[in-house]
Amino acid sequence: MNSRKVTSETRRGFPGTKARSQQPSRILIVDVTSPLWTNTCSVLAEALENTLCLACSLAGPCRVPLLSLYVVQNQQECLLPFTQVKESFARVQTCISELRSLPREGCFPQEGNGVVQAVQDGLQQFKQYSRHTAAGGSTNSSVEITILTSQSGKEMVKQLEEKLKDIDLVSLRRLQVIEVLKRDFLEPENAEQSMPADELSSDDTAILGMDIDVQTVEDNVISLEMLFKTWLHDYGTDREQLHLLLPSGGFSYATAAKTSLICLKCDLQERLLDPALLSGTADGTVRTVDMNSPCQMAAWPATVLYKLRVIKALKSEGVCESVLYGLPFIIKPTSCWQLDWDELEINQHSFHALCHSLLKRNWMLLAKCEPQNTSPSWNIVVHSYYIIVPSDSATLLVKAVAVRELLLPSTFPALLAEHPERVRGPIESALNGLEVEVTYNPLHLKNNLYKYLKSVLHRPLNRQQAHPRDQRPERHQPKQHQSRAKATVAPLLMAPSPVQVFRPAAVRRDSCEHSLLPEEDDEILHVLQ
Known part of the structure; x- marks a missing residue:
């Protein structure tokens, strides 16, 4: 990653951002004015629903x-x-169903400023929503906009640059243009798509005092799903999340003074979602990760500044996988926007130098987690230890490592040098029949988790229907079909614009235009006007 790009993305202050782990609101704009929409519609809907x-x-x-x-x-x-996504999956599914039902002929003309108008309208709706919810103490001061289009990304940027130059963008945290590319060939219906998750080509175009992130992605489920899954990462950049402490005199921990330490400021990023945070969430039996546990770090939400002090170097071949446990986390140079440019640059170069040196020496690092609480009332501190593994991707991998107290006794018999042919023959034959892959690709394996989660998310709705007495109807709530989406806040009309209108009622039978102005929101709309 280019260091200048990191700075341009992270040095901008986000007005009103108070919590480091506060996620931005999101606006997804889908441009269907292209013949490629025929191929993109179904894969986009599936990827969005999965995420x-x-x-x-x-x-x-x-x-x-x-x-x-x-x-x-x-x-x-x-x-x-x-x-609000978390409590509204049925409503989200209704929207995705409408997305699937859009015409797929790609017959809409590629003209006009529909995308620009959608950006303007989305920003206006976000401002209105923010004002409406601020009175209740719930604030979310930034929004990110993602535009999916089959048009040229650079041409789209030119339109945005020309039309948005006079628009108030103070609440816009990031604007992302994703150019969806047609596959060279159509895979069979059940074929696995193996587009690497991290190989999205990207470029940054600086306009309007900010960056527009331009990327390209193939129109298959996995590629689009990985694009949307970036929304699940922690976007807090108010403070670094990890200090990696190295003795300045070398790796001899005994001779290095505590005051002479090299501090690399880093961020943590999840490599995997914790399955424990997914199973049984519908009935509330799963608790969030305990970040105060002495044997557990958490990359999300980033509410704790961890300090890992390196105490030893280890030869890579001398570490047994059986003593590593827990979920792995990625360590990368921090993108904290509050750091000066010079400090960010030096920190990043130092981090890359560490990765390079560890790979050259074939070393891993053994690090001890410094205690979070230094209060005198803590007479006994339980330490946790971690193995840090280098990578040629300019990142480090960190995993918890077993200590004496956790280790169970076990004996490992020596492997016999010779085996009878009557035993070895069938085993060799079985192994010869296996398909061999050079590397493991997790994208080739799936376990029906999406189907399971969707069924779990529907269960509360089914219980509510079975026990209507437990539900207290809202005042003056009109009867609505369950497939209709319902607006939380009535849309606020923009400045006069001939093309900025919502869908007429006669366009499609499943349209959600009636839900945009429900009867119970009439009073709110009257006040806003």
């Missing part, structure tokens, strides 16, 4: 707090006004 069922099922703070979705045909159209 959002994860977001709704994860215990702990919601990683996608607010979502709004627009489609652009010959004009922009809001399919999903800002919605």
